[in-house]
Each structure stands twice: as structure tokens, then as C-alpha cells.
Amino acid sequence: MGQPCITQNVYEAANERLEVVFSEFDNIIVSFSGGKDSGVMLHLVLDFMKKRHIQKKVSVYHLDYEGQYTATTDYVSKIFQENIDLIEPYWCCLPVAAQSAVSMYEDHWVPWETEKKELWVREMPDFDFIINEKNAPFDFDFHGIWDYEFNRRFLRWHHRQKQASKTILLIGIREQESLNRYAAIHKKESMYENYRFTTKIFPDIYHGYPIHDWLVEDVWTANAKFSWPYNEIYDLYHLAGVPLRNMRVASPFNDSATESLKLYRVIEPAMWSKLVGRVNGANFTSIYGGTSAMAWKDIKLPKNHTWKSYLEFLLTTLPAETRNRYLKKFKTSIHYWTDRGGALKVSTVEELKRLHLDIEFLGKPKSKRNYTNEMEVVRFADYPDDLTIKDFASVPTYKRMCITILKNDYACKYMGFGQTKLELEKRKRALAKYNDIL
Structure with a gap:
């Protein structure tokens, strides 16, 4: 069998997918974490709009986990402010539960809790488009619900608010990152019109993955070729010797970020001192993550034990x-x-x-x-x-x-359980509880 004929590169393929998005969906939301992948995806969308003189704004959604690098906050602020003519920003600083993989006694923590304001890692951003407890426009209670559930409820709320016919949330994930992401992208029980970069989430509401087939080298090639601004924390990661595949911007206490938690001490020591007091177990994980104490190296069986x-x-x-x-x-x-x-x-x-x-x-x-x-x-x-x-x-x-x-591996990923951010049973219970409400 001969090799397949490749007629376009990943940049061209992504723009072809955006043609579908803008022609088929009347309500477009871009999920923007401030990381490299969501940043490239947002730049693709903005360039697409500029080249085609699209006047209708797209919504850009950023869930702020409080404990993030100053460079991430600066990058999100820059992108939002410089593109306000093209986007409708939703920068959410809300008390929703986020995973904590650094403690055996707590499986989550809650950013931006008003009663714990004195412990906040940083001050809440001060822009007109910040959404917090005082001005949240939502018609559902978000206090203490898991972040993934908040994402789902936000999506349905936004669809109703815009009185949309068809809504799509564009997510900058790449299948190269993990088998879980590959499975999520290629789970094709339900697509939009057989477009394989889409997944149906609710009636008339879809997820879209325009850069799902990009490699990490493609991301940085695009940033260089088109002079797109990016989160400068990646420069510091590079100087610290972090490999490209391990450079991630995420909530500092989830299971995909614990290996890099120790970098906070070096890159941003002032914030690190606040992180230690914010979540139980942060300091232990930063010191011992990657060592035999956290089972990353060979562990020895105690005497007289199997x-x-x-x-x-x-x-x-x-x-x-x-x-x-x-x-x-x-x-x-x-x-x-x-x-x-x-x-x-x-x-x-x-x-x-x-x-x-x-x-x-x-x-x-x-x-x-x-x-x-x-x-x-x-x-x-x-x-x-x-x-x-x-x-x-x-x-x-x-x-x-x-x-x-x-390893504090609540989801048992090390054992091959195919889960994402949270333990499967909690996810099932939460979805069963809220699906009937919305």
C-alpha cells in the first residue's frame, strides 16, 4: 500500500475547519487558558476574522484559577485588551472547585473564595469584563461545583443567552498530548455533519478542535512565522530546561501540573510563598515530586512485607x-x-x-x-x-x-484508568445531578 498523499499542512487544515465553523455556527466561543495551544488557536481565529472582515464578535472564555503565573495573567490581559473590537470576553474569577492532587486529605480546592480573601495568591484582575461573585450574570448556582461542570453549565447558559441556533466551543487541545485527549477528539458517536473535528455535547451545542492534529513544533513554528504574542512563561520554562512536551500552563495543583510545581519557587518566589499557604500539601509535592518519596523512582519494599x-x-x-x-x-x-x-x-x-x-x-x-x-x-x-x-x-x-x-494519583491514571481530570464516579454523580436541572 502506498503512502497517503498529503495535500495541505496543519495550518491550512485548521483554516479549512474554521471556514466550516464560521459558515455553520451562529454562536462561536473560544476557550482560552493562556497556554500555548489555546493561544495559537485564538490567534488563528482572530486572523481568520481579520482576513475575511468578519464584524460579529466571538466570545472568549477564560476560567481563572487564581494560582497562576503573573506571566499568564499578563498574557491574557494583553490579548483581551488588544482584541476587544473582535471579542466578547468572559474572564471568570469564581469559587468553583478545582482538582488538588497534592494532598491525600483534600481532592479539591476552591479559588477566589470571598471568605478566604486574605489567602488569595494574587489580587483579582480589575477589568470591566471580569466576572466574579458580585456581578456574575448566570442563572445557575456556581458556588463549589467542579470546574468541568461549570464549563458545561456556562456553555448551555451562553447558548440560551445568545438565543443561538447552533453553538460551538473551540478548544485548543492536541491529540499528541495524551491518549486521553486522542480518545476525546476521536470519540465519534456524534459529530456535526460528519466533521471529524467536532463532538456533540448537548442538542445544538458542540465542541470543536481546530488544531487537534498539530504537533508541539507546529505551535512554536506558527508563533514565530506569524509573530503571534505568546505567554512568556514558556521562555522561562525553556531557560529552566523544561522539555517542550512538558511545558504546560494549568491550575498548579492538578495532577498534570504537580511535576512543575517546584518551578514556582524559582520563577515566581513571591507567589510561591502564597501557594504554600493556600493548599495543603503544596510544599511537600514541590520538594518530593519526582523523587522516590512520591514513587517516581524505584521504591523499596519495607522489610517483612509483600x-x-x-x-x-x-x-x-x-x-x-x-x-x-x-x-x-x-x-x-x-x-x-x-x-x-x-x-x-x-x-x-x-x-x-x-x-x-x-x-x-x-x-x-x-x-x-x-x-x-x-x-x-x-x-x-x-x-x-x-x-x-x-x-x-x-x-x-x-x-x-x-x-x-x-503518587496521590486519585484517578489511577498510572494504572491505565482512562480518566481526565477527576475521579470517574464523582463525575457521573455530578452529571446526573445537574443534567436534569439545566
Whole structure:
């Protein structure tokens, strides 16, 4: 079979998608975090509007997590102020729950709580378009709800406010970033008119991913080629030796940001001193994240323990709610690997065969899932305590469970659970609660 003929580059493909967006949707919202991907996406939209002399404004939505770099705030401020003739800004500084992966006792924190104003990491921005508790125009209660749920409710509220026929929220995520993002983009149960860069969220409301196929090198090439302003925190990341793939702007306490939490101490020490007092566990994670204390390196089994017994000990040290959350996931894993069986790379399966364990090898997966590697399904007679395998994180062991706890990995991503920001059961309960209200 010959190689596919590529007739356009990713920049041209993104603009072709924007042609669809602006011709098909009467209500367009751009999600703008202040990071590199959402920044490039917003610049693409603004340039598209300027070249075609589009007068109708697009909405730009920024959820401010309080604990962000000054460079991020400066960048968002610059983009909003310089493009106010093209955009309708929604800069939200609201007390919505955000994930905290730095403490075993708290799975979330709440930015911009009025009663904790003395602990705020920074002053609230002072622009006419800032949305806070005092002036929030929403017809729903946002206090304490999870950020992902607020995003959904904001989207539906905006659709109603604009009396829109069709709404699309453009999100700057790229499938190169993670398998979870790849799955989200390519989950095609429902699209708009078979456009594969769209996903239906609610009736007449869609998500769009104009730059889903861009590589990180494409992002920086575009910034250089078109002289687009970008968040200067990335320059400091570069000077600090952070690889391109690890440069991210996010809420500092979520599970994708804990590795870079220590950078706050170097890049912005004044803010760091406030972050330490803001969320329980921030200082410990910044010091020990990436070390054996947080299970990022080889951990040693305590004397007179198996990994299973060590796991049982670790579970006793956790608060009841946290312990029960882990137990539910661990039981699911045990059932999956010893009853149904799971798919592993063929190379990993060959390693397992050489270990002469009580394992059934069940052949190729029968599911319709598209795998990037050749896979084989295996079923364990007993859940292993530990295995000497090159791709250790892919195989089920009690040691892997111990590492998951030591990493404060609430969502159990290390064990292969396909979740995004929050634990699956909380998400299901929240969605069930609010879907009937809206």
C-alpha cells in the first residue's frame, strides 16, 4: 500500500475547519487558558476574522484559577485588551472547585473564595469584563461545583443567552498530548455533519478542535512565522530546561501540573510563598515530586512485607473517603485482569511468557478499539505481587497499586484508568445531578 498523499499542512487544515465553523455556527466561543495551544488557536481565529472582515464578535472564555503565573495573567490581559473590537470576553474569577492532587486529605480546592480573601495568591484582575461573585450574570448556582461542570453549565447558559441556533466551543487541545485527549477528539458517536473535528455535547451545542492534529513544533513554528504574542512563561520554562512536551500552563495543583510545581519557587518566589499557604500539601509535592518519596523512582519494599501487605498498610493511613475511592478502583483492576483479561503489547506478552507464570494467553483483542501497537489479551490466575517487566506500568501488580497511592494519583491514571481530570464516579454523580436541572 502506498503512502497517503498529503495535500495541505496543519495550518491550512485548521483554516479549512474554521471556514466550516464560521459558515455553520451562529454562536462561536473560544476557550482560552493562556497556554500555548489555546493561544495559537485564538490567534488563528482572530486572523481568520481579520482576513475575511468578519464584524460579529466571538466570545472568549477564560476560567481563572487564581494560582497562576503573573506571566499568564499578563498574557491574557494583553490579548483581551488588544482584541476587544473582535471579542466578547468572559474572564471568570469564581469559587468553583478545582482538582488538588497534592494532598491525600483534600481532592479539591476552591479559588477566589470571598471568605478566604486574605489567602488569595494574587489580587483579582480589575477589568470591566471580569466576572466574579458580585456581578456574575448566570442563572445557575456556581458556588463549589467542579470546574468541568461549570464549563458545561456556562456553555448551555451562553447558548440560551445568545438565543443561538447552533453553538460551538473551540478548544485548543492536541491529540499528541495524551491518549486521553486522542480518545476525546476521536470519540465519534456524534459529530456535526460528519466533521471529524467536532463532538456533540448537548442538542445544538458542540465542541470543536481546530488544531487537534498539530504537533508541539507546529505551535512554536506558527508563533514565530506569524509573530503571534505568546505567554512568556514558556521562555522561562525553556531557560529552566523544561522539555517542550512538558511545558504546560494549568491550575498548579492538578495532577498534570504537580511535576512543575517546584518551578514556582524559582520563577515566581513571591507567589510561591502564597501557594504554600493556600493548599495543603503544596510544599511537600514541590520538594518530593519526582523523587522516590512520591514513587517516581524505584521504591523499596519495607522489610517483612509483600507488596500486597504493604498496600493494605498504605490504605490504613488514608482518610476513609480516599481509601474507599482507591479500593473501588483496585477491585475493578483485579476483576478485570483475573476474570475478563486485558490487552498488552505483544513485546510485553513475550516477556510474560518467559516468566512461566499461571497466565492464559487469549490471542488478539476482539473489541473494535483501534490500537497503535499489536496487542494480545492475557488473563492472570492470580493478581501478581510484582513483575520484572520492561513496561512495568502497563502490567497489573500490587506494587503498581502502591505506587499509585504514593503518587496521590486519585484517578489511577498510572494504572491505565482512562480518566481526565477527576475521579470517574464523582463525575457521573455530578452529571446526573445537574443534567436534569439545566
